[in-house]
Amino acid sequence: MAIIAVLLGASGLENFGPSFWGFNATNYGILIFVIGSFLTSVPALAIAMVVGLGIGIASATYLPRILAAWLDPFVDLLAGIPSIIYGLWGYLVLGPFFGQYVFPWTSTRLAFLPGLAANRLSPAPNGLGLALAIVVLVLMVLPITTVLMRDALKSVPRDLWESGLALGATRWEVTRRVAIPYSKRGIWGAAFLGFGRAIGETVAVFMVIDQAAKIPTNVYGGTSTMASLIIGSIDAAFNLNASGVTELHFLAELALVLLAITLVVNVAGRWMVRRTYTEVAGL
Amino acid sequence: MSAALPPDGAILSVDGLGVTTRDRDLLDNISIDFSARSLTAVVGPSGCGKTTFVRSLNRMTELTPGLRIRGTVRYLGQDIYAKGVNPVVVRRRMGMVFQRPTVFPMSIFENAAFGLRIVRADDGEVDRAVAEALQRAGLWDEVKDELDRPALALSGGQQQRLCIARALAVRPRVLLLDEPTSALDPGATQRVEATLQRLKEDIVLVLVTHNVGQAARLSDRIAFLHSGRLVEVGATADILERPREKLTEQFITGRYE
Amino acid sequence: MATATLPGNLPVVDDLRRDRTGHVRGRTIADRLVGWLLPLLYLVAIVPILDLVYWVGRAALPTFTVAVITTDPSGAGGGLYAPLVGSLTILLFATGFSLLFGFFGGLATAEYLAERVAGVIRITANVMAGTPAIIVGLFGYIAFVSYFGWGFSLAAASVTLGVFMTPYVFRATDIAYASVPPHIREAAVGSGARPLQYLMKVATPIALPQVLSGVFLAMAIGVGETAPLYLTTTTVALPPLGFFQPVSALSLYIWSDYQTGFILPIAIHRAFQAAFLLLVIVIGLNVLVRIVASRSRRRLEGLYQ
Numbered sequence: 087m088a089i090i091a092v093l094l095g096a097s098g099l100e101n102f103g104p105s106f107w108g109f110n111a112t113n114y115g116i117l118i119f120v121i122g123s124f125l126t127s128v129p130a131l132a133i134a135m136v137v138g139l140g141i142g143i144a145s146a147t148y149l150p151r152i153l154a155a156w157l158d159p160f161v162d163l164l165a166g167i168p169s170i171i172y173g174l175w176g177y178l179v180l181g182p183f184f185g186q187y188v189f190p191w192t193s194t195r196l197a198f199l200p201g202l203a204a205n206r207l208s209p210a211p212n213g214l215g216l217a218l219a220i221v222v223l224v225l226m227v228l229p230i231t232t233v234l235m236r237d238a239l240k241s242v243p244r245d246l247w248e249s250g251l252a253l254g255a256t257r258w259e260v261t262r263r264v265a266i267p268y269s270k271r272g273i274w275g276a277a278f279l280g281f282g283r284a285i286g287e288t289v290a291v292f293m294v295i296d297q298a299a300k301i302p303t304n305v306y307g308g309t310s311t312m313a314s315l316i317i318g319s320i321d322a323a324f325n326l327n328a329s330g331v332t333e334l335h336f337l338a339e340l341a342l343v344l345l346a347i348t349l350v351v352n353v354a355g356r357w358m359v360r361r362t363y364t365e366v367a368g369l
Numbered sequence: 370m371s372a373a374l375p376p377d378g379a380i381l382s383v384d385g386l387g388v389t390t391r392d393r394d395l396l397d398n399i400s401i402d403f404s405a406r407s408l409t410a411v412v413g414p415s416g417c418g419k420t421t422f423v424r425s426l427n428r429m430t431e432l433t434p435g436l437r438i439r440g441t442v443r444y445l446g447q448d449i450y451a452k453g454v455n456p457v458v459v460r461r462r463m464g465m466v467f468q469r470p471t472v473f474p475m476s477i478f479e480n481a482a483f484g485l486r487i488v489r490a491d492d493g494e495v496d497r498a499v500a501e502a503l504q505r506a507g508l509w510d511e512v513k514d515e516l517d518r519p520a521l522a523l524s525g526g527q528q529q530r531l532c533i534a535r536a537l538a539v540r541p542r543v544l545l546l547d548e549p550t551s552a553l554d555p556g557a558t559q560r561v562e563a564t565l566q567r568l569k570e571d572i573v574l575v576l577v578t579h580n581v582g583q584a585a586r587l588s589d590r591i592a593f594l595h596s597g598r599l600v601e602v603g604a605t606a607d608i609l610e611r612p613r614e615k616l617t618e619q620f621i622t623g624r625y626e
Numbered sequence: 627m628a629t630a631t632l633p634g635n636l637p638v639v640d641d642l643r644r645d646r647t648g649h650v651r652g653r654t655i656a657d658r659l660v661g662w663l664l665p666l667l668y669l670v671a672i673v674p675i676l677d678l679v680y681w682v683g684r685a686a687l688p689t690f691t692v693a694v695i696t697t698d699p700s701g702a703g704g705g706l707y708a709p710l711v712g713s714l715t716i717l718l719f720a721t722g723f724s725l726l727f728g729f730f731g732g733l734a735t736a737e738y739l740a741e742r743v744a745g746v747i748r749i750t751a752n753v754m755a756g757t758p759a760i761i762v763g764l765f766g767y768i769a770f771v772s773y774f775g776w777g778f779s780l781a782a783a784s785v786t787l788g789v790f791m792t793p794y795v796f797r798a799t800d801i802a803y804a805s806v807p808p809h810i811r812e813a814a815v816g817s818g819a820r821p822l823q824y825l826m827k828v829a830t831p832i833a834l835p836q837v838l839s840g841v842f843l844a845m846a847i848g849v850g851e852t853a854p855l856y857l858t859t860t861t862v863a864l865p866p867l868g869f870f871q872p873v874s875a876l877s878l879y880i881w882s883d884y885q886t887g888f889i890l891p892i893a894i895h896r897a898f899q900a901a902f903l904l905l906v907i908v909i910g911l912n913v914l915v916r917i918v919a920s921r922s923r924r925r926l927e928g929l930y931q
Contacts, residue, residue: 297931
């Protein structure tokens, strides 16, 4: 861990300066890519949290055990698909589908919502851009958030559940007022770890985001995340010998920033999840 | 069965109750009535069906998949298992307290208020009911100045009395207690028992216990269960001093097994 | 029915079917509604996964012949023999590397290290398991390709992927050995077993299934990775020639076919064929994980981080 950080740092620290934190991408400004990363990860995480919580509640509370045992592996399977396959499918199948059927609809009927109206360039028929990246990221983050929240909800002690029901509460009331507060740490952990996965995702995002060093003016436009910029620019960095050195340093620094973010997020997430388990084991 | 009160005075009357899993009987043909202002202790060796019995009184049994119920349980003459009766309504009439304290992850006040919040009672009513319930549970003097503290900060005995208060706050006519002191130390047990002693002046208490001493201290009646059958039921003094059945005698004198 | 002399403050007439105090109807309907609607969210997971598998199958299978896995790529077409062998070779060495550090590291942490040190190492491993693959790849490039001068090669790719897989193997090993029940250890030590005997004869047989499932899981995660390989090797149309020669991989072929823009339809077919082979390997490994893990209790959570 430390070795990785030191090496990345050693190969790039000379560039840290005012321009590094600036907006100017051609002059190695980082801010565009930080914003691009958050623009993709935060909405994707939000959706994956809501859907994951719903699936977790359904699995832990409502579905007959046999049915849940059949359905849950589908969610688990989402985690097993390599990201390059998500990228391929997103680029060739999902993109055209959204570009031709979904985005034309959302960009006209839902145009009153901020960011959803069309502009001259987007949505394009190939569907590539920020919105598609969010859709693909939702699928990639969903298994993490779902499984962690499902486990947290399932670890609510049976007695606690039954006490709620014995007071004449419905299952939904016990879920909302008892089980979710009880699972708070696990839910936060799911959010942190899901965010760590989303912000670090590289090839799949690159393939569907219509890579461009800009902040899009609507949700369908192309942009770039820190991770997708690294994989997208690495060829140039390898090939341009003399001037490429600077570029590589810049990418290493970008990686360092990304590493710092994922580090913080993962430490926080791990701490939350671990605590949830020990709390349960202590009961 | 002679000690059972006549059905017309009964709040809860159980008739021919049986609970079965796919391959065996957990309870078989149990008939007993519970009338107002009484505490009935349900005793018996572990695995005799005590817990299943109290759980079948407020339809908690249906949370366990695969259990089948026979016979009837009547609350004020109405079959609680009848079609069209919502278990949510039934459970509201019968509070339940579990072996271990099961306080919710919220403040002391909100714990006690839980049953009222879910039916959207107005704030004034909640305040009144919570104060009354905490007083009835004998917890008010200890917590009245710290109602906003998390309930998990209370001691085990206080938590259990909070659970009793929480059940009382919706003003049930019946309180079902499933070995409520088995996880508590002697001091805490004594305080819970004092609370129950007072409550039985007021409502119907059904207390499951494996502790004959506790039954002797608290109950008006003892029902002795063995292997899912109601062996004997009668006034506490009669059962303790002149049990009619050999099994009962063995159990209360500690010579069982 | 009921009379005013009843205890409690419930309504005097207490009809279970007509409860007017509890908003019972609305609450019950809300509960039912939630019970019907929430399971529908499973569709968010199930529809895409079926669609993805369907399209990979539909695009790969009609043109899938034995030649796909027996001939080398040529131009935009040809078979996938070289990348398949390349992927498996990288995986083999990477697994070896991750076992070396992950297994023995996990063993030491669970069995020998002081609790304080072990705690720090555990947190590090947990956090490393969440490090983005692209960062590990960039590290691999800077360290192995560039600094050690291995160039784009099998060695650089294997070690980089090995670094990426290590925390998963580490965690599985650590948890597996740490979860051997204390009374078993005490019984073994009490009956005079020496530490090595305890480890070989008692702890390892108990822990092994869990370790194995962790290793298979790390392999399933590793074999599909693209970013670490892209930064440490280059696509070649030949099977691996040596440690310090470039080596190809299935994921890299999908990536490079994508980069050339899928101008030719055969490039699309080849990309999907590679995706199909990857899916078969990944799903196969995941099935192995489940089979092995079903013997030992295992925390599902480990699957994902």
